[in-house]
Amino acid sequence: MDEVKTKNSPNVPLQGAGGKDHAELAAEFNIDEKRVDWHDETLWWIRQKRDKNVHQLPEWELLRETASQIKFNVLSNLSSYLEQFEKNAIANGVVVHWAKDAAEHNQIVHGLLQKHGVSKMVKSKSMLTEECHLNEYLAEHGIEVIDSDLGERIVQLAKEPPSHIVLPCIHKKKEEIGDLFHMYLGTPSNVADPQFLTEAARQHLREIFLTRKAALTGVNFAVAETGEFVVCTNEGNADMGAHLAEVHIASMGMEKIIPKREHLGVFLRLLTRSATGQPITTYSSHFKKPRAGKEMHIVIVDNGRSTQLGREDFRNSLKCIRCGACMNTCPVYRRSGGHSYHTAVAGPIGSILSPNLDMKKYADLPFASTLCGSCSNVCPVKIDIHDQLYKWRQVLVKEGYVATGKKISMQVMAKTLASPALYHLAGKAGRLTLKFAPFAVNNKLNPWYKNREMPEPPKQSFGEWYKQNRQS
Amino acid sequence: MTVGLFIPCYVDQFYPNAAIATLQLLEKLGVNVVYPMNQTCCGQPMANSGFEHLTHGCNELFIKNFSEFDYIVAPSGSCVLHVREHLHDENQEAKAESTRHKVWELTSFLTDVLKVEHLEARFPHKVGVHQSCHGQRGLKLSQMSELVAPGFSKPGSLLNMVKDIELIPLNRVDECCGFGGTFCVAEEAVSAKMGKDRVADHVSHGAEYITGVDMSCLMHMEGILKRQGSDVKVLHIAEILNSTP
Secondary structure, three states: OHHHHOOOOOOOOOOOOOOOOHHHHHHHHOOOHHHHHHHHHHHHHHHHHHHHHHOOOOOHHHHHHHHHHHHHHHHHOHHHHHHHHHHHHHHOOOEEEEEOOHHHHHHHHHHHHHHOOOOEEEEOOOHHHHHHOHHHHHHHOOOEEEEOOHHHHHHHHOOOOOOOOOOOOOOOOHHHHHHHHHHHHOOOOOOOOHHHHHHHHHHHHHHHHHHOOEEEEOOOEEEOOOOOEEEEEOOOHHHHHHHHOOEEEEEEEOOOEEOOHHHHHHHHHHHHHHHOOOOOOOEEEEEOOOOOOOEEEEEEEOOOHHHHHHOOOOHHHHHOOOOOHHHHHOHHHHOOOHHHHOOOOOHHHHHHHHHHHOOOOOOOHHHOOOOOOHHHHHOOOOOOHHHHHHHHHHHHHHOOOOOHHHHHHHHHHHHHHOOHHHHHHHHHHHHHHOOOOHHHOOOOOOOHHHHOOOOOOOOOOHHHHHHHHHOO | OEEEEOOOHHHHHHOHHHHHHHHHHHHHOOOEEEOOOOOOOOOHHHHHOOOHHHOHHHHHHHHHHHOOOOEEEEOOHHHHHHHHHHOOOOOOHHHHHHHHHHEEEHHHHHHHHOOOOOOOOEOOOEEEEOOOHHHHHHOOOEOOOOOOOOOOEHHHHHHOOOEOOEEOOOOOOOOOOOOOOOHHHHOHHHHHHHHHHHHHHHHHOOOOEEEEOOHHHHHHHHHHHHHOOOOOEEEEHHHHHOOOO
16 A cells, blocks of 8 residues: 555645645635535535435434444444355355455456456446446456446546546536537537436437446445345436346445345435435345346455454444435535545545545545534434544644645644743734734635635733733 | 633634623623633644644643633633543543533533523624534534434523524524634635635625624634625624623
């Protein structure tokens, strides 16, 4: 891992997306304020739908607690549940593969496609394959992947990564989608009617479903006691792909296990209410065994998950069921857009998962938060997201992924604030020159002032007033 | 009962009126209040930036200043939350722990410890209440819109005791203002946009004043209001609760 190679690097961390960090990418996103308003309102509308829906269930908080406890049990006994799942899946006639990282996952999938002479594959939504960069890998090996989830297909046509784990093209306006479809699917120009565009996509995808020999899906839940797995979609695209293909490959993160089928009664109620404010996904499809003469494969992927499992403070981030509720509620995500996080899983949850994969690359993400805590409150499995953001900040600074200037100014500030004499001196000077403000540390050009006035300096501090009015 | 008055550094330096109102309010309610002159800062600015390991000096000083009081009260949810969660001292951890447990945010101290049910205050204005996140979600001063649970509000119950005050509704009852400590400069664009949006919610509902339990959020919103040339003002909740009848 990069972590070892770059440990204690004294330099500013180098971020992704052209070397720009979250703050820079967010600043670019904010150039068009009207668009930020639109993005914010769109996601807030989903948060409100979620609120409306969950407030109909008096047992909502109990459901969250139950789900959290089930996942706690899973994480505490992960290896035995995985072995149980593998044993049952094999007994069902499924081939189980284990991948220690993204590269191994991609090789396994490629190997299966090669074995069957497949050069075109259809894929339903899988954030794991985004995490592994499977599409790019297969393209390099001459295999074409068509994403069949409508939102994913749209960003694929736009040659962009998804900006949201549940709503991949939430950053695109319907007019922009109309333009993309006009360019790639031959729809008339300037048509932005969602129903018309969806129908066009259906017709286009139908042909893909009918002609692809291999289909890849993700896995929402893998049931240890039965060896089956459940895939949740609203469009039925996973079913269309998997049922028509000769080979069905399911890529699953190793934390996707639930012990029993009955636990679906908890998780399926939580998942879509949290995600989009629907009572349940349109399709919750159970896959247990291949049809006669066909093949079903499951690739169980670690890719840093066992490392995260070993980090006590961050372990329960693996409870995540990828509902995206933390993104919809996050006031920062809504105003910076998913791409500003330069990682497959954006938003608050991505900001606690990504540093585990690469501390240097993602050192900026735990700081892309006000620690407001709304994410932890909507999380259906009660991950303490904002507390983990705080803890990642401590880890990243200790490991050296911090700018030298910031480090020095923090040391100066710590020294000043630890000494009443220095503090009073700095305060006096500060109120005269407006230079001292603990919140505005390390700012060469004073970014505060760009959009905000500084507080008006009072004649005396409270301390000075107290001395005059209560001690004399 | 002797209360140690803990005034956050930026309130001491920039908003002495909020601190004076806190002191006078507590005195009016018959509390013996002492302000230790050698206090500085709780250390949160460093800790939230990832430098909690540099807060030892602040922690030691805080314990020295405050450990002997029956209660420690501050007009800030954020600083109180920081002390409650992160005040440690390996050389005197027992003392650190007891200090942690004695620290109270002003409004919850009034409702839960003093059990205030009546206030002699009048504030004939339209007021928007900003729910500061650390007070609300951290200290649970009021119910959070994300949860399916009965509503309550400690600051709200106190404001309802103020004569002639009109509390205005908001579209988003508990969205963050975007201050976030060093976030306000490190992520300037998003921070300022969040502040503008929060202010707009209050202004569009006719607020003459925006109040809350944390001066830091109010300072952020004040900065935006002033830049916009708005007449809307910010006031710490202590200043409203301490207003003359």
